[in-house]
Amino acid sequence: MKRHQKIVAVSIALLAWGAILNYVWEPTPPTRQEEIKAILAQAEPHPRTFCPPATDRKFWETVQKSEGTPKKEGPPKNKIETENPTFPKEQALFLLSKGTQQECIYHTGEWLPTIEQSIKTLLQSPWSDLHIFQEEFTDLFATGTAAGLAFTLHQLQGELDPNLVAATKQKIFERVIYPYINNLQEYQRRPLYWNRDACPWLETKNNWNAVCISNIVYTVLAISPDLDLQAKIIAGSEEALQDYFATFEKDGYLSSGIRYWNYGFSHLVFLAERLLLASNGKINLYKMSPIIDKIVEFPLKWEVYQKDGKFYYPLFADNRNPVGQSWAWNILKHRFSLPFTPPKTNQWNEGNPILDLLLNPPAEDEEKTIVLAANPHHTLFESSGTLISKNGLATAAIKGGTNHEEHNHNDIGSYSIFLEGELIIGDAGSIPYTTDTWERRYSYDLQNSYGHPLPVIDGQLQHNETKAKVKVLSSALTDAADQITYDITNAYNVEGLNSLIRTFTFKRNPEEDVLAEITVEDKFEASRPINFETAIISSGRLFPQGTTLSILTGKEETFLFAKGSEPIEITCNPLQKVPGSLNNFTRGQIALKNKTDKGNISYTLQIHNPRN
Numbered sequence: 001m002k003r004h005q006k007i008v009a010v011s012i013a014l015l016a017w018g019a020i021l022n023y024v025w026e027p028t029p030p031t032r033q034e035e036i037k038a039i040l041a042q043a044e045p046h047p048r049t050f051c052p053p054a055t056d057r058k059f060w061e062t063v064q065k066s067e068g069t070p071k072k073e074g075p076p077k078n079k080i081e082t083e084n085p086t087f088p089k090e091q092a093l094f095l096l097s098k099g100t101q102q103e104c105i106y107h108t109g110e111w112l113p114t115i116e117q118s119i120k121t122l123l124q125s126p127w128s129d130l131h132i133f134q135e136e137f138t139d140l141f142a143t144g145t146a147a148g149l150a151f152t153l154h155q156l157q158g159e160l161d162p163n164l165v166a167a168t169k170q171k172i173f174e175r176v177i178y179p180y181i182n183n184l185q186e187y188q189r190r191p192l193y194w195n196r197d198a199c200p201w202l203e204t205k206n207n208w209n210a211v212c213i214s215n216i217v218y219t220v221l222a223i224s225p226d227l228d229l230q231a232k233i234i235a236g237s238e239e240a241l242q243d244y245f246a247t248f249e250k251d252g253y254l255s256s257g258i259r260y261w262n263y264g265f266s267h268l269v270f271l272a273e274r275l276l277l278a279s280n281g282k283i284n285l286y287k288m289s290p291i292i293d294k295i296v297e298f299p300l301k302w303e304v305y306q307k308d309g310k311f312y313y314p315l316f317a318d319n320r321n322p323v324g325q326s327w328a329w330n331i332l333k334h335r336f337s338l339p340f341t342p343p344k345t346n347q348w349n350e351g352n353p354i355l356d357l358l359l360n361p362p363a364e365d366e367e368k369t370i371v372l373a374a375n376p377h378h379t380l381f382e383s384s385g386t387l388i389s390k391n392g393l394a395t396a397a398i399k400g401g402t403n404h405e406e407h408n409h410n411d412i413g414s415y416s417i418f419l420e421g422e423l424i425i426g427d428a429g430s431i432p433y434t435t436d437t438w439e440r441r442y443s444y445d446l447q448n449s450y451g452h453p454l455p456v457i458d459g460q461l462q463h464n465e466t467k468a469k470v471k472v473l474s475s476a477l478t479d480a481a482d483q484i485t486y487d488i489t490n491a492y493n494v495e496g497l498n499s500l501i502r503t504f505t506f507k508r509n510p511e512e513d514v515l516a517e518i519t520v521e522d523k524f525e526a527s528r529p530i531n532f533e534t535a536i537i538s539s540g541r542l543f544p545q546g547t548t549l550s551i552l553t554g555k556e557e558t559f560l561f562a563k564g565s566e567p568i569e570i571t572c573n574p575l576q577k578v579p580g581s582l583n584n585f586t587r588g589q590i591a592l593k594n595k596t597d598k599g600n601i602s603y604t605l606q607i608h609n610p611r612n
Helices: 003-025 032-042 057-064 079-083 089-106 112-124 140-155 162-187 207-223 227-245 258-278 292-302 354-358
Strands: 305-307 310-312 378-381 386-391 394-398 415-419 422-426 471-477 481-487 497-508 514-530 532-538 541-545 548-553 556-564 568-574 586-592 596-608
Touching (some): 057 089, 112 140, 162 227, 207 227, 227 258, 386 497, 386 514, 415 596, 532 596
Antiparallel strands (some): 548 556, 556 596
């Protein structure tokens, strides 16, 4: 081999070995856990909380002079309340929260015995919401209890019995943190199961995910200086939170409604702010979802009315009115360009540890997402086919959706119609939660379709199967009127039913002094003669008169005019009374008198302006 050929061969060999060595010795990219640990190590020292402990009198004396601060109170005079170790855990949590606040604000030491007794009671009590669930696991109550205790341990550090503090931390780790770490590891390998795993909500697409994770991350940051532990929990939580963001549709729609937006997303806000603080802004949950602006603006589009600081929304699923404005709005205004100024809320109405954030809110963020104002006349959430129609004091919402939703009711095609926020007819909303409302969910009228303004076909209600899904056939939204047409056939398992079409029309100011005229029409076709009826639901008094129905709600009387392809009959009967429910609802049936294989029923409601 010639000399120059040898040089070339050696050079090629050296290059090959260099490539191999470079591949072998190239440093492994850091894991997300390692990245987070490095971020936390560079951030301000532990503990990373918004409010300093009670011993920082400069801060708390300023709070003491603030508007709305609770007045100074002494602990309960009845010693049984503080010395009996069997007083209820709910009372223990209340006294723990109240006592911690009083000690932070006034720092008298009077509440310390009550606080310590409350902690002892909680250490001896089950940490699960056992009136709903039969087995104890790491649920909303357990994680909330851990967060409340962590807040107290941080705020009153150095002032509580050291042995009690150690026992409390041990209980928190055994009951909440260790099960969470174990299930985070399982979550990477397999599905998690209810009634088997401690934290099955890790991979659920609902508010449990955000609430429990928020509570746990706060707890760890407040009571443990271990950066490895903090980083492990935060890294695992980031992945799991993707399931929470998947709760929302691409247009921001949330099928469980405003009640669970307030609950779930508010805890997400709390967690996001906590992590921004703990990481000097480098861990930003607001950037985890590409639809974060849609999620933020959902309540603006979903609202149907507001008055005197009270807010009204559609009553689909497990919702109720009126609704208080979430404290989260007063934080989100720092992060997003909201089209309105959120009303002031009493921060002292919020429990620990959220109070910690509200007393010392973040500085305004220079990076903002533009959030659009809701249309004054209508909003259509195309992901679900759900429509909000408005005209001043008169508002309506009609629901599309599926039978595979969180807090599901069998309610495809249901609606709510309001005058000044008061329900005239439509979906009655939630009933009190008990074990039965989950385990025997559709045995209750207000959770099955009988207690919703929906058809009954040949004696059959809407079924429970997840295949049920509305199909939007058409929609036309203008300043004068909104109309949407649904095919809801597959919500029923009725032999011979070929089609069931529901059309909802909302006309604005069709006549002088008439705010809105609302018409609901149901058309059906079948391969055999069937019985057909539709229904209205109201908490008012109903008085049928031929084909007219008088609806008396409060001081207002509204008339509903019905007609059908065959002679019709209107009858009324009370709906099943639910224990613990404050309202009684009546069902008005509008039925064709004769069986037929093809027909329709329609009814029209005129809403007059009560202020004229």
